[in-house]
Amino acid sequence: MAQLFNRTILVKGGIGRISGLGDAKGRVAFTEYIQVWHAPVLGTATAVLGTTALPSGSSGSDVTTGLTSPAHPRNVTVIADAAATSVVTVYGTNQFGTAISEDLTLNGTTSVVGSKIFATITKVHMAQRSGPGNITIGLGSKLGLLRVLVSGFAAPTGNVGGTLEGTPPTPDYTNSSVAFNTTLDGSSDFKCKFTSSDLK
Numbered sequence: 587m588a589q590l591f592n593r594t595i596l597v598k599g600g601i602g603r604i605s606g607l608g609d610a611k612g613r614v615a616f617t618e619y620i621q622v623w624h625a626p627v628l629g630t631a632t633a634v635l636g637t638t639a640l641p642s643g644s645s646g647s648d649v650t651t652g653l654t655s656p657a658h659p660r661n662v663t664v665i666a667d668a669a670a671t672s673v674v675t676v677y678g679t680n681q682f683g684t685a686i687s688e689d690l691t692l693n694g695t696t697s698v699v700g701s702k703i704f705a706t707i708t709k710v711h712m713a714q715r716s717g718p719g720n721i722t723i724g725l726g727s728k729l730g731l732l733r734v735l736v737s738g739f740a741a742p743t744g745n746v747g748g749t750l751e752g753t754p755p756t757p758d759y760t761n762s763s764v765a766f767n768t769t770l771d772g773s774s775d776f777k778c779k780f781t782s783s784d785l786k
Contacts, residue, residue, distance in 0.1 A: 617783075618781050619779070619780055621780070623658055623729055624775055628771065629663065629770070630725065634662055648711050654707070655706045656707075659729070661703055661727075661763070662723055663699050664697070666693075669694045669719070670692040670715060671692055672692055672716050674689075675689050675690070675711040676690065679708075681730035682734075686702055702761055705730065727770060728764070728765045729766070735759050735763070735781075736781055742754060744764070746776050754767070764778050766778075
């Protein structure tokens with residue numbers, strides 16, 4: 587579960603993608619949020635999908651059962667147990683309820699980390715395998731923000747267990763997410779202060 591606390595600020599228009607919007611005085615409303623994740627766990631390699639054989643057929647195969655959506659919207663990972671280089675596509679919705687998909691090209695036994703944020707995972711398509719092997723799909727460390735992250739303001743800051751992070755979270759403005767410098771531990775509250783225009 588994640589919670590949001592906010593206060594609204596007005597600034598002059600002309601910042602980034604929302605230039606031209608605003609009130610009669612040319613001001614644009616931005617909101618400063620603090621989002622709290624309660625005890626987010628460190629992602630495991632099988633958190634979404636356990637060991638599943640890569641298909642040999644030319645049309646590949648779909649997986650629609652045995653999929654576990656994350657407790658908190660976040661990115662996914664995929665790894666094979668052999669020298670596979672085929673494509674795995676993950677389908678679902680992001681933290682704003684928009685249908686999304688992400689293609690991840692296997693890199694053998696090296697974990698491939700996705701960028702997009704999944705709130706739900708509804709299907710996985712595996713392309714024809716490049717060689718025999720299995721895959722698992724897990725969760726990464728990027729956590730989805732519940733409002734659109736905008737640049738042009740102070741970078742997001744992180745607080746873990748009541749202590750301000752010395753190194754702030756890494757923001758992803760494309761996918762409205764952050765990766766904390768502190769490892770997710772399944773017990774601490776992770777807080778992020780960020781600015782949003784509330785435009786999706």
